[in-house]
Amino acid sequence: MLKKVGFALLYGVFIALVVAALWRWQANGWGTFVWIATMFAIMFIRAPHQKVYDRNETVEKQSAQTEKFLLVMVSLGMGNLPLIHLATGLLGFADYTLPHWATAIGAVLTVSGLYLFWRSHADLGRNWSPTTEIHSEQKLITEGIYRSIRHPMYTSLWLLTVAQPLVIHNWLMGFSGPLAFGILYFVRVPYEEGMMRKQFGTDYDDYCAATGRLIPRLG
Ligand code: SAH
Numbered sequence: 001m002l003k004k005v006g007f008a009l010l011y012g013v014f015i016a017l018v019v020a021a022l023w024r025w026q027a028n029g030w031g032t033f034v035w036i037a038t039m040f041a042i043m044f045i046r047a048p049h050q051k052v053y054d055r056n057e058t059v060e061k062q063s064a065q066t067e068k069f070l071l072v073m074v075s076l077g078m079g080n081l082p083l084i085h086l087a088t089g090l091l092g093f094a095d096y097t098l099p100h101w102a103t104a105i106g107a108v109l110t111v112s113g114l115y116l117f118w119r120s121h122a123d124l125g126r127n128w129s130p131t132t133e134i135h136s137e138q139k140l141i142t143e144g145i146y147r148s149i150r151h152p153m154y155t156s157l158w159l160l161t162v163a164q165p166l167v168i169h170n171w172l173m174g175f176s177g178p179l180a181f182g183i184l185y186f187v188r189v190p191y192e193e194g195m196m197r198k199q200f201g202t203d204y205d206d207y208c209a210a211t212g213r214l215i216p217r218l219g
Contacts, residue, residue, distance in 0.1 A: 106167040123152075
């Protein structure tokens with residue numbers, strides 16, 4: 001019961017912040033619309049996969065503390081803190097201005113990022129997990145977008161976070177996204193690749209030889 005009330009309260013605060021951010025769009029520029037639409041798109045793309053993931057039985061995973069730290073940091077840097085700033089103007093002293101074309105480049109990067117985000121979830125299917133882990137029926141996916149790139153979901157998050165300072169014109173809240181995601185990326189990838197190698201052996205070595213980490217391997 002208490003948990004339900006807590007959730008309802010948090011949800012109410014979230015909606016209030018979204019409404020306030022939209023209301024204040026002129027103070028932050030039209031990039032606000034791009035950023036808020038992106039936040040909802042991410043939630044909608046992820047929701048059905050989260051349900052499937054909840055049914056998986058994990059057999060190996062990175063330390064829960066490390067994962068919690070990384071996920072909280074990324075959700076603060078990419079989501080919660082920018083939203084609070086857009087809604088309240090709290091960090092307005094660190095605002096900068098950009099021409100419309102720069103915001104438009106941010107929007108194009110965002111749309112490409114969202115496409116890749118959706119595509120990589122669709123191709124990974126049941127093998128997706130929000131943390132770095134292997135579950136009992138894990139398969140090695142080497143088709144679809146994974147045929148040429150090993151970490152397309154991380155490519156998508158790089159695109160979204162590189163776009164962040166182009167759509168949110170603030171030195172602190174524009175760059176908190178790429179900074180937080182950058183830390184997650186460099187901590188996770190070595191662990192994730194090591195874990196996949198342990199699980200799939202030479203199949204994973206062959207897969208690595210045929211793919212690029214973030215962009216397709218040339219030649
Ligand atoms: N790094 C990938 C996947 C992110 S989701 C990307 O950026 O697209 C993280 C989980 O995906 C990991 O815990 C791992 O279990 C799983 N995973 C990563 N690559 C995979 C692959 N090629 N096939 C199956 N599962 C994979």
